Every structure is written in structure tokens, then in C-alpha cells.
Amino acid sequence: MSARVALLLLWGLALNPVTEEAIFFDTRPTLWAEVESLLEPWANVTLTCQSPLWTLEFQLLKDGVAQELVHLGSPATEYRFPLGAVTGDTRGLYRCRYSMDSGRTSLSNLVEVTGAEPLPPPLLSTKPVPWITRGLNTTLLCLGGLRGVTFLLRREGDDQFLEVAEAPEDTQATFPVHRAGNYSCSYRTHASGAPSEPSATVTIEELATPPPPTLTLDSGFAGLLRPGSRTTLTCVAxxxxxxxxxxxxxxxxxxxxxxxxxxxxxxxxxxLAPGDGGVYTCRYRLRDELAPWSLDSAPAELVLSDGTLPAPELSAEPATLRPEPGTLVQLRCRAPRAGVRFALVREGAGQRRVHGLLGPAGTEAHFELRDVSAVDSANYSCVYTDTAPPLAGSAPSAPVELRVDGPLPRPRLRPLWTGAVTPGRDAVLRCEGHVPDVSFLLLRSGEEEPSAVVWTTHPSADLVLTYVGPQHAGNYSCGYRSNWPHFLLSQLSDPVELQVAGG
Known part of the structure; x- marks a missing residue:
């Protein structure tokens, strides 16, 4: 094992998927542009960085590169960076940051200074969701970079629809939404001025029934429990x-x-009592007596087995317990009678999790492990339970130890852009793997610390390099790390070169 891979594995041991969200105070600063005259917005510009916490240090960043750090004599929550008349040297994409006691910093929103007409586009987003239904007050938030402008909201295909909102002391405007459609927003600096470039389009749907929540059992896996134990189901809207x-x-x-x-x-x-096993769903509704219930969540199945019925038999096909990577393995669980529910259980890292559930008509269930890799190496057993009273369950079968040699399959890395990246923009790379429930890592050639990390239940993920500057240029590869039942790092993808325009 290379020193780099060993370091990444050790680093990964401290990284666990987040299963519960806490409520955090937003420490991000806010950046906006103030102009001396809205009739000539680029004639004299000042960028104001506002922090939610008192600080002694502010810093402006331009096109992904940090500018000089400003040290203050006394704590403040705001600092003004004068740009003056916009020239070729001051055009660009700006963010700001400030120093916190913890030493951490976070970047502000993006402000584009072009010095030319039309003005740069605002950002349009929905709150709280991109749909409308009975009892829900959905709004569209149009966020610009200039303070004191007038915002305009349009609906695609409707020449009669135009909402106007003035923001004399702000850089954003909120519009209530009552009809479905494709919306965009822009802004103007004065009544006779030309509107800015439009924002990206946002689609609002009208739903008679709200979309489903998600339901998970404990750590996100179907559980095998004994009567008398306890568990928790988490429903997220x-x-x-x-x-x-x-x-x-x-x-x-x-x-x-x-x-x-x-x-x-x-x-x-x-x-839990024997009758508490089975399929669970959850749903939600807005706090309005006439509001409809949402669609049901995907089901989560709870398996209860008291171990009183005879153990089933588990066998593998092909019979070898060291199959080649990429092959299909069938695990067959056979019970002494028909009409039961089968559960395949996988053991690893001191935990037992249900890997699959089947209810065949006969006495045998066939569980398939497709395209096996090292992550499928584990001890497997199976149980069966009654589907009608008295709802007893079997003892587990004798375990079958499956071992797959070799590294995890190599992922593929794709850039979601063409050509060189504009300084100050984000660069998104898609890492396409083969195994769900993993952590994806983006690695720059010559560096040990990952540039981006994403955990997901899907076999692919988008890895984002935020606010790219010349220092981000280089070759990038991605890999993924399994979290359970083993801590394993895949082979790295072929590299992708990131070029920064002007570099």
C-alpha cells in the first residue's frame, strides 16, 4: 500500500456520514456593492463586507485570489473596500471573508463587477421549496450585487406578468408565488435604465399532493431486531x-x-413486540387543517425474530467463497416450510445489518450480489419470519464467509465544463463509481489532503472546487472510500486537467 493511500485511509477513519443535522449559526459574511450614483453605477464603486460576528480582520478576494488582509484597531462587523471607477484592473468576481476566533473562515456570496452594460445577472432561488400547494407560502428570492436597485420578476410565456419590487436599502427582493411556471428575475438601477442580464430560470410546480419525505431506520438500513428491543425511525420532510x-x-x-x-x-x-415487525412509512402535512397529506415515504421494513423457529440453510452459487471481482454471486436461503419472509444479514465492523428482504412463494429465497468487489467481503447469514400470527422467527443460519480480493473498481472523473475555467467561478467534477454509500474524494496531484469530500448513498457524486483561482490549476483524480463493512479506498480515476483562464 502506498504512503498516500495509507494516509487517506487513516484520514477517512475520522470521517463518518452525517445522519442527523444540527442547527448551526450561519457564520458566512455578506458582500455587496454600493455606488455613488445609480445613474452611473460603475463610476465610483465600494464593496462592503459584513460579518455576523465581531472581528479584527477582513479580506477581499478577486477572481479566486486573496488580496491584502486588512487589520483593524478595534473589532467591527463591517468593512468597506473602495474600488473607485471600474477599470480593467478592478473588473472581476469578488468574495470576502473575515477572521474568527476559531481560526476558520468562510467565503461570502459572489459579487460580479463588470464595468459594462448590461449589468451582471442576479441569482434567483426558491424558499422554502420549488413548488406550490394548498397552505404553503412559496416565495422567489432575487439576489443582486448592487444595493438600492429595483428588481423585476417575469414568468416565461406571459407578457402580461411583471412583478416589481424596490430595495432602496437592500440587495435582494422577495416575491410571493401563486402560479406554476418558469420564472426569471433582473434588476435596473433607475427607471429609464436598461435591465440587467436575467437570472437563470427557476421552475415552480403546482402539486395537489406534496412530495414524499424520507424514512430511515437507525443508520439508514433495514434492521433485524429481537422482541423487547428498541429502535428509532427518522422521517425527514x-x-x-x-x-x-x-x-x-x-x-x-x-x-x-x-x-x-x-x-x-x-x-x-x-x-418491540412480535407484531411490531413489518413495513413502515411516514408522511407530513402543512399545519393547515385543510392541507393534504404528502405522498408516503419509501417503505422501511423492520424484521423481528425471536429465534424460536429452526434455522434455515444458506449456500452460495458459485460454490467458491472467493469469487472473482465483477462476477455475480447468488446466496440461497432455504427454510423448512413455505410462506415466510427471508432476510439476508451481513456482518462487519461489529454490526449486523439486513442486506436484503424477499418473500418468495416457495421455501427458498435467492439473494443476488451483482458485480461483487472487496466491499462485499463479509460474513453472511439469513433468517426467516412468519408473515401471519404467531409471528415467530428463526434462529440464524450458519454463516457463509465471502471474500473478494483486489481493490475497489476504479471510478471515472468527468469535468462538467469545457475549455478553461473563468477565474472566480466554480469548477464541478463528477466522480462516477460503482458502490453506493461511500465517501467520494477529489485529489489534486502532488497533494495529500483531499480538495473536496462528499458522502452519498448514490454511486456517483459531484465534487465542487469553489471560487477557482490560478492556484487551483492542475491534474485531479477521484476515488471513493467505503464506510461499511470495511474501510477501503478504491483505485484512483484517470486524471482530469483543470486549466484556469489567463493563467
Missing amino acids: PLSGVDFQLRRGEEVLQVPMASTSPDRVFFQLNT
Whole structure:
């Protein structure tokens, strides 16, 4: 194993997927441009950086490169950077940052200074979600870089629709949305002035039924538990301030609940009885008595086994327990009778998790492991449970130890841009792997610390280099790290060269 791979594996041991969100104070600063005259916006410009915390240091960044650090004599929450008349030297994409006691810094929003007409586009976003339904107050937020402008909202294909909002002391405007459509916004500095470039289009849908939440059991895996134990189901909605409901089939369950943030709830199932196994779903609705319930979440299945029924038999096909990477392995679980529910259990890192659930008509269930790799190496066993009272469950089968040699398959890295990247813009690279539930790492040639890390349940992820400058130029590769049942790092992808314009 190379020293670089060993370092990355050790670094990865401290990185775990986030399963619960805490509520954090937003420490990002805000940057905007103030002009001496809105009739001539580029004649005399000042960039103002505002921090949410008191600080002694501010710094302006231009086109991805940090400028001189400003040291203050006394703490402040705001600093003004005068640019004067915009010239070729001061045109660019700006952000700012400030120093915190912890030593951490975070970048502000982006402000584009062009010195030319039309003015640069604003940013249009939705709050809280990009859809409308009964009882929900959806808004569109248009954010520009200049303070004191007038914002204009348009709906595609509707020449009669134009919403206007003045922001004399702000850099943004909020528009309520009552109809579905494709929206864009722009701004103007004065009544007779030409509007800016339009924002990117945002689509608002009208939904009779809100979209489903997500439901997970413990760490996101279906669980195998014994009667008398306890577990937690987490339901997460796409917006905050809603009422939640847990159901088993069509039965609405009244169970203890807890929450750490307004978009989720933890349903606590204590002292599980044999009849508590089965398929669970959750849903939500806005706090309006006439508001509809959302679509049901994808189901989460809870398997309870008391171990009183005879153990099944588990076998593998092909019979070799060291299959070649990339092959198909079938694990066959056979029970002494038909009409039962089978669960395949995988063991690793001191945990037992349900890997698959089947309910065949006969006495045998066929579980398939496709395109196996080293991450599939584990001890497997199976159990079966009754589907009708008395709802007993079997003892586990004798384990089958499966070992797949070799590294994890090499991912593919693709740049989501063409040519050289404009300084100050973001560079997005898509890493396409083969295994879900992994951490993706973006690595720059010659550096040991990852440039970006993303954990996802999907077998691919977009890795973002924020606010690219000349210092970001170079060759990048990606890899992925399995989190369970083993800490394994894949081979690295072929490199992709990032070129920065003007470099």
C-alpha cells in the first residue's frame, strides 16, 4: 500500500456520514456593492463586507485570489473596500471573508463587477421549496450585487406578468408565488435604465399532493431486531414546520417523538413486540387543517425474530467463497416450510445489518450480489419470519464467509465544463463509481489532503472546487472510500486537467 493511500485511509477513519443535522449559526459574511450614483453605477464603486460576528480582520478576494488582509484597531462587523471607477484592473468576481476566533473562515456570496452594460445577472432561488400547494407560502428570492436597485420578476410565456419590487436599502427582493411556471428575475438601477442580464430560470410546480419525505431506520438500513428491543425511525420532510405521521400499513401509530430541527422527527419504538415487525412509512402535512397529506415515504421494513423457529440453510452459487471481482454471486436461503419472509444479514465492523428482504412463494429465497468487489467481503447469514400470527422467527443460519480480493473498481472523473475555467467561478467534477454509500474524494496531484469530500448513498457524486483561482490549476483524480463493512479506498480515476483562464 502506498504512503498516500495509507494516509487517506487513516484520514477517512475520522470521517463518518452525517445522519442527523444540527442547527448551526450561519457564520458566512455578506458582500455587496454600493455606488455613488445609480445613474452611473460603475463610476465610483465600494464593496462592503459584513460579518455576523465581531472581528479584527477582513479580506477581499478577486477572481479566486486573496488580496491584502486588512487589520483593524478595534473589532467591527463591517468593512468597506473602495474600488473607485471600474477599470480593467478592478473588473472581476469578488468574495470576502473575515477572521474568527476559531481560526476558520468562510467565503461570502459572489459579487460580479463588470464595468459594462448590461449589468451582471442576479441569482434567483426558491424558499422554502420549488413548488406550490394548498397552505404553503412559496416565495422567489432575487439576489443582486448592487444595493438600492429595483428588481423585476417575469414568468416565461406571459407578457402580461411583471412583478416589481424596490430595495432602496437592500440587495435582494422577495416575491410571493401563486402560479406554476418558469420564472426569471433582473434588476435596473433607475427607471429609464436598461435591465440587467436575467437570472437563470427557476421552475415552480403546482402539486395537489406534496412530495414524499424520507424514512430511515437507525443508520439508514433495514434492521433485524429481537422482541423487547428498541429502535428509532427518522422521517425527514423537504421543508420545515410540518406535522408528521408514522404508519404501519394503513394504521396510524401513536409513538413517542423527538426532534432536533423543524424538518424532521424521530419516532421511537420502545419494547418491540412480535407484531411490531413489518413495513413502515411516514408522511407530513402543512399545519393547515385543510392541507393534504404528502405522498408516503419509501417503505422501511423492520424484521423481528425471536429465534424460536429452526434455522434455515444458506449456500452460495458459485460454490467458491472467493469469487472473482465483477462476477455475480447468488446466496440461497432455504427454510423448512413455505410462506415466510427471508432476510439476508451481513456482518462487519461489529454490526449486523439486513442486506436484503424477499418473500418468495416457495421455501427458498435467492439473494443476488451483482458485480461483487472487496466491499462485499463479509460474513453472511439469513433468517426467516412468519408473515401471519404467531409471528415467530428463526434462529440464524450458519454463516457463509465471502471474500473478494483486489481493490475497489476504479471510478471515472468527468469535468462538467469545457475549455478553461473563468477565474472566480466554480469548477464541478463528477466522480462516477460503482458502490453506493461511500465517501467520494477529489485529489489534486502532488497533494495529500483531499480538495473536496462528499458522502452519498448514490454511486456517483459531484465534487465542487469553489471560487477557482490560478492556484487551483492542475491534474485531479477521484476515488471513493467505503464506510461499511470495511474501510477501503478504491483505485484512483484517470486524471482530469483543470486549466484556469489567463493563467
